[in-house]
Amino acid sequence: MSKNTPQAIRGTQDIFGPDAEAFAFVVETFERVRKLYRFRRAEMPVFEKTEVFARSIGETTDIVSKEMYSFDDRGGESLTLRPEFTAGIARAYLTNGWQQHAPLKLATHGPLFRYERPQKGRYRQFHQIDAEIIGAAEPQADVELLAMADQIIRELGIEDVTLHLNTLGDGDSREAWRAALVEYFSAVRGELSEDSQERLEKNPLRILDSKDPRDRKFLGNAPRIDDFLTDEAKAFFEAVTSGLDAAGVKWTRAESLVRGLDYYRHTAFEFIPDEGSEAAGKLGSQSTILGGGRYDGLMESLGGASTPAVGWAAGIERLAMLVGENDQAPADVIVIVEDDSFIGQGISALRLLRQDGLTAELISSGSPRKRFDKASKLNPRAILSLGGQGQLGSPVRSSEEALVDRIADLLSNSASFGSLASPRA
RNA sequence: GCGAUCGUAGCUCAGUUGGUUAGAGCGCCGGUUUGUGGUACCGGAGGUCGGGGGUUCAAGACCCCUCGAUCGCCCCA
Numbered sequence: 001m002s003k004n005t006p007q008a009i010r011g012t013q014d015i016f017g018p019d020a021e022a023f024a025f026v027v028e029t030f031e032r033v034r035k036l037y038r039f040r041r042a043e044m045p046v047f048e049k050t051e052v053f054a055r056s057i058g059e060t061t062d063i064v065s066k067e068m069y070s071f072d073d074r075g076g077e078s079l080t081l082r083p084e085f086t087a088g089i090a091r092a093y094l095t096n097g098w099q100q101h102a103p104l105k106l107a108t109h110g111p112l113f114r115y116e117r118p119q120k121g122r123y124r125q126f127h128q129i130d131a132e133i134i135g136a137a138e139p140q141a142d143v144e145l146l147a148m149a150d151q152i153i154r155e156l157g158i159e160d161v162t163l164h165l166n167t168l169g170d171g172d173s174r175e176a177w178r179a180a181l182v183e184y185f186s187a188v189r190g191e192l193s194e195d196s197q198e199r200l201e202k203n204p205l206r207i208l209d210s211k212d213p214r215d216r217k218f219l220g221n222a223p224r225i226d227d228f229l230t231d232e233a234k235a236f237f238e239a240v241t242s243g244l245d246a247a248g249v250k251w252t253r254a255e256s257l258v259r260g261l262d263y264y265r266h267t268a269f270e271f272i273p274d275e276g277s278e279a280a281g282k283l284g285s286q287s288t289i290l291g292g293g294r295y296d297g298l299m300e301s302l303g304g305a306s307t308p309a310v311g312w313a314a315g316i317e318r319l320a321m322l323v324g325e326n327d328q329a330p331a332d333v334i335v336i337v338e339d340d341s342f343i344g345q346g347i348s349a350l351r352l353l354r355q356d357g358l359t360a361e362l363i364s365s366g367s368p369r370k371r372f373d374k375a376s377k378l379n380p381r382a383i384l385s386l387g388g389q390g391q392l393g394s395p396v397r398s399s400e401e402a403l404v405d406r407i408a409d410l411l412s413n414s415a416s417f418g419s420l421a422s423p424r425a
Numbered sequence: 426g427c428g429a430u431c432g433u434a435g436c437u438c439a440g441u442u443g444g445u446u447a448g449a450g451c452g453c454c455g456g457u458u459u460g461u462g463g464u465a466c467c468g469g470a471g472g473u474c475g476g477g478g479g480u481u482c483a484a485g486a487c488c489c490c491u492c493g494a495u496c497g498c499c500c501c502a
Contacts, residue, residue, distance in 0.1 A: 007492085010492095119496060198499095203500095284497085285497065315502035316502090372463080378463095379463085385461085
């Protein structure tokens with residue numbers, strides 16, 4: 001590579017080969033399954049006014065305070081490349097009057113941008129699949145959404161992944177719990193890790209899933225959300241869990257599972273590989289493959305009417321790491337032209353084969369005598385050889401009898417090959 | 426933002442305590458062999474050893490800076 005060649009931006013990826021096939025497989029599976037659940041497809045811009053994210057995600061969160069790709073456009077307006085889907089979807093819902101479709105089940109996927117240090121399963125431009133149900137206050141919406149997530153993961157062939165489920169309660173429950181946590185941890189402030197002392201100010205809930213042993217010894221006796229849940233919040237969570245049981249979705253209670261963003265209420269969840277599983281090993285420290293929750297407070301933060309909603313997002317790259325090898329399938333037919341005067345016939349043959357639904361590719365470059373070798377290395381189901389040393393009597397070679405006949409019929413019914421002797425051996 | 430490890434042909438990597446024109450395998454291109462064939466052999470193209478500076482008679486190897494990659498912390502999908 002010349003030193004003159006510009007490099008890709010840090011944290012971006014050029015995806016190709018098996019990785020790209022796995023990526024496509026994730027997206028195709030998502031598209032197929034979301035139709036089964038009758039989620040509507042939506043497309044949003046990849047950038048928005050900065051305030052869309054600042055107001056909904058929370059000014060003090062890491063995402064807004066230091067991870068956004070923001071810039072002023074030529075008109076002097078501050079714009080931001082979307083760091084997540086939910087805020088933009090909420091904005092679209094409000095500005096397009098999608099209230100008329102409520103409750104609205106939406107699905108989308110595409111690139112997102114966060115200025116973070118890249119590491120395994122984590123990029124500055126990354127990609128997510130995303131599903132939201134907007135305008136549905138009932139716990140059945142949570143169940144519906146989680147059932148779809150569970151089915152997608154299973155249809156991707158990903159195993160040893162468990163749904164970790166928690167409730168943050170309604171607004172009142174969450175605030176009371178939060179206050180109790182602050183009081184509890186403040187009492188032992190000096191013994192907490194430096195990170196957690198800072199969390200105490202910014203995001204006390206996060207102390208609960210700290211990995212630092214200095215913090216962990218206090219977690220056992222920390223106030224529990226269950227003690228602060230209102231009757232309504234408790235009933236809501238029970239409806240979600242019994243619904244999941246009815247839907248056959250396995251889950252486990254995760255009392256320390258919290259959400260970083262301000263707008264979450266009630267249900268919070270993550271699909272996480274089981275400890276010690278193969279999937280956990282492949283993901284390194286980025287263990288969550290799908291996460292989300294209920295965000296009943298979000299629409300109001302954007303100036304809309306109070307609107308209940310629930311959603312999730314999953315990193316396509318992380319899912320793709322778990323779906324295994326997915327390389328391009330071998331061709332049905334490789335057409336080789338061992339004499340360049342047959343190139344026209346080669347092109348005609350490709351058209352016939354592809355119109356009939358066969359995957360086909362032409363080899364007509366390089367040393368003529370090595371073209372057959374090239375074709376063989378591609379391991380196709382059949383090789384069609386044109387112009388090879390007067391061997392026109394049997395130009396199709398394959399171990400599949402039916403395929404030989406099919407190709408032979410295609411060619412012999414075409415004017416371009418009318419003069420050709422029977423392709424059958 | 427912090428820490429650790431690492432950057433040698435298109436790819437995977439060798440390159441002894443710093444010592445002459447920097448190597449292999451695979452891939453690519455061509456030739457010979459074979460002649461209905463994925464074989465074998467021969468040859469070729471392709472590297473200012475990530476970039477810059479320094480130490481030295483001498484640096485791919487040592488030092489500094491920088492860029493990038495990887496993994497972890499923070500945070501998060």
